[in-house]
Amino acid sequence: MLRRHLVERGITDLRVLEAMAAVPRERFVAPECRNRAYDDGPLPIGEGQTISQPYVVAWMVEAVELGREDRVLEVGTGSGYAAAVLSLIARTVHSVERHAALAEAARGRLRTLGYANVRVRRGDGTLGWSEHAPYDAIVVSAGARRVPPPLREQLADGGRLVMPVGWGWRGQSLVRERRERAGNFTREKLGRVRFVPLIGEAG
Numbered sequence: 090m091l092r093r094h095l096v097e098r099g100i101t102d103l104r105v106l107e108a109m110a111a112v113p114r115e116r117f118v119a120p121e122c123r124n125r126a127y128d129d130g131p132l133p134i135g136e137g138q139t140i141s142q143p144y145v146v147a148w149m150v151e152a153v154e155l156g157r158e159d160r161v162l163e164v165g166t167g168s169g170y171a172a173a174v175l176s177l178i179a180r181t182v183h184s185v186e187r188h189a190a191l192a193e194a195a196r197g198r199l200r201t202l203g204y205a206n207v208r209v210r211r212g213d214g215t216l217g218w219s220e221h222a223p224y225d226a227i228v229v230s231a232g233a234r235r236v237p238p239p240l241r242e243q244l245a246d247g248g249r250l251v252m253p254v255g256w257g258w259r260g261q262s263l264v265r266e267r268r269e270r271a272g273n274f275t276r277e278k279l280g281r282v283r284f285v286p287l288i289g290e291a292g
């Protein structure tokens with residue numbers, strides 16, 4: 090997976106590659122999918138949702154430019170896999186999932202596997218998790234027409250947000266927004282992706 094799906098497709102950040110190597114993806118998928126855990130594709134995790142393909146997880150984690158002391162918000166915990174990868178690079182990860190069953194399963198899995206710096210909450214991630222804001226990095230693992238305003242508000246100065254934006258048959262653009270000191274945002278389009286929808290009040 091590391092060589093074929095990540096390095097050969099352009100992932101270069103060693104910390105991301107090490108984290109992807111360290112997290113056992115087979116523990117985040119259903120037993121019947123374990124033989125496909127290291128294929129480069131999404132897999133079902135219940136509630137009509139998916140664990141994202143490894144390349145896209147690595148791409149988003151690299152794109153959000155994490156530092157060791159960073160506080161991260163993830164929207165769309167799903168299986169908890171991306172949260173585990175993020176937690177090996179950053180200081181803390183707060184992750185929000187709208188499906189109660191997925192949030193509970195991810196919380197248990199992350200605890201069992203020892204990812205002690207991750208907290209998972211069931212809720213509407215389009216509203217962020219204001220108690221722990223501001224965040225140095227925000228990763229949104231579901232697509233919407235626009236960046237939810239509460240997420241921009243919860244980003245620290247200098248912070249980065251990575252999210253699939255847009256809708257329609259062509260999927261979304263993966264965008265990176267940066268909050269400048271004056272509270273202005275710059276946006277870069279990184280490439281095409283196809284994510285499940287972000288469903289929520291500010292989505």
Ligand code: SAM
Nearest residue numbers: 140165167168170171186187214230287288289
């Ligand atoms: N990062 C996940 C992983 O590693 O398994 C995969 C995320 S999956 C592609 C997208 C997730 O976003 C789904 O679990 C879905 O229920 C969740 N989601 C969609 N809208 C949401 C919202 N408003 N708040 C929180 N989670 C949301």
